[in-house]
Amino acid sequence: xxxxxxxxxxxxxxxxxxxxxxxxxxxxxxxxxxxxxxxxxxxxxxxxxxxxxxxxxxxxxxxxxxxxxxxxxxxxxxxxxxxxxxxxxxxxxxxxxxxxxxxxxxxxxxxxxxxxxxxxxxxxxxxxxxxxxxxxxxxxxxxxxxxxxxxxxxxxxxxxxxxxxxxxxxxxxxxxxxxxxxxxxxxxxxxxxxxxxxxxxxxxxxxxxxxxxxxxxxxxxxxxxxxxxxxxxxxxxxxxxxxxxxxxxxxxxxxxxxxxxxxxxxxxxxxxxxxxxxxxxxxxxxxxxxxxxxxxxxxxxxxxxxxxxxxxxxxxxxxxxxxxxxxxxxxxxxxxxxxxxxxxxxxxxxxxxx
DNA sequence: GATCCGTGGCG
DNA sequence: TCGCCAAGGAT
Numbered sequence: 001x002x003x004x005x006x007x008x009x010x011x012x013x014x015x016x017x018x019x020x021x022x023x024x025x026x027x028x029x030x031x032x033x034x035x036x037x038x039x040x041x042x043x044x045x046x047x048x049x050x051x052x053x054x055x056x057x058x059x060x061x062x063x064x065x066x067x068x069x070x071x072x073x074x075x076x077x078x079x080x081x082x083x084x085x086x087x088x089x090x091x092x093x094x095x096x097x098x099x100x101x102x103x104x105x106x107x108x109x110x111x112x113x114x115x116x117x118x119x120x121x122x123x124x125x126x127x128x129x130x131x132x133x134x135x136x137x138x139x140x141x142x143x144x145x146x147x148x149x150x151x152x153x154x155x156x157x158x159x160x161x162x163x164x165x166x167x168x169x170x171x172x173x174x175x176x177x178x179x180x181x182x183x184x185x186x187x188x189x190x191x192x193x194x195x196x197x198x199x200x201x202x203x204x205x206x207x208x209x210x211x212x213x214x215x216x217x218x219x220x221x222x223x224x225x226x227x228x229x230x231x232x233x234x235x236x237x238x239x240x241x242x243x244x245x246x247x248x249x250x251x252x253x254x255x256x257x258x259x260x261x262x263x264x265x266x267x268x269x270x271x272x273x274x275x276x277x278x279x280x281x282x283x284x285x286x287x288x289x290x291x292x293x294x295x296x297x298x299x300x301x302x303x304x305x306x307x308x309x310x311x312x313x314x315x316x317x318x319x320x321x322x323x324x325x326x327x328x329x330x331x332x333x334x335x336x337x338x339x340x341x342x343x344x345x346x347x348x349x350x351x352x353x354x
Numbered sequence: 355g356a357t358c359c360g361t362g363g364c365g
Numbered sequence: 366t367c368g369c370c371a372a373g374g375a376t
Binding site: 047084086119120122142187188229292 | 367368369370371372373374375
Binding site: 044083085257 | 355357358363
């Protein structure tokens with residue numbers, strides 16, 4: 001078991017949290033649905049990005065039953081631009097499981113929540129502690145950074161022994177009054193004071209308890225992780241129009257951009273015509289759009305193709321091919337990368353919307 | 355268990 | 366410009 005922190009740490013941090021926490025919409029409620037939605041959106045995503053998405057989503061789907069009853073297409077339409085789209089698909093599946101298996105009510109323990117789609121160790125602990133006041137530990141990027149400084153924990157992010165140690169500290173620390181606020185307070189400190197670069201130790205309410213600061217190593221902990229360079233990926237996209245509509249494909253519900261709509265695309269240019277069920281050849285390139293994803297440097301190259309007389313049956317990676325009205329492009333589930341490509345492909349449309 | 359999965363902000 | 370990063374989970 002990890003050594004217990006100083007008994008003065010908890011009240012000092014909670015008092016700071018009470019005074020300095022940011023006013024966020026999901027902090028004005030104890031509704032587990034609202035809190036869960038925020039936790040999924042916040043995965044690998046900054047608060048300022050999430051707020052408008054959360055508000056739109058919560059207004060459209062105000063409870064778990066409304067979400068469960070919605071078509072996945074509508075869910076992805078509201079998620080568009082937020083990234084990591086499997087989160088939205090799992091969110092939808094979890095909502096349906098809550099309705100079908102739990103009568104529309106979230107189970108109140110981390111252990112039970114963990115069985116739902118999209119609930120990992122972190123999210124289960126977050127919802128259990130914040131919505132249900134269970135003394136459930138959690139470790140996210142903020143907690144890992146804060147703890148690595150408080151307790152001078154060595155090792156790079158991803159190191160297995162380090163991760164386990166962090167969870168043991170989290171378990172030891174969360175026990176006591178207000179476990180949900182405690183977890184949020186540690187994350188809030190990490191997000192606003194104990195930041196990666198240039199931590200604001202002079203503003204920190206618990207700097208006296210920080211081992212890294214005692215040793216003058218707050219800038220050195222935690223060590224940076226190494227990342228592999230993104231791999232290049234080039235996709236050739238078909239720009240095909242007919243009567244004010246654009247031919248789009250909806251990807252299968254897996255992998256990159258799973259479930260989203262896009263210009264039919266293939267990594268092999270000569271296969272583009274077959275994808276649309278035509279023997280006509282693409283015209284001259286209309287241009288390219290580049291986007292850097294976590295593991296890929298994505299290049300989309302746009303080619304005009306004449307409309308086929310009849311749409312073929314969709315083939316992998318597409319589950320559906322459909323003529324979509326240009327107006328629908330504003331709300332369909334479309335990745336940010338493909339939205340940028342569509343602006344190039346349909347400049348008149350892009351200008352009309354501005 | 356290593357890899358995959360988006361996006362926008364920032365130094 | 367560019368690498369790094371942010372309230373992770375699934376496979």
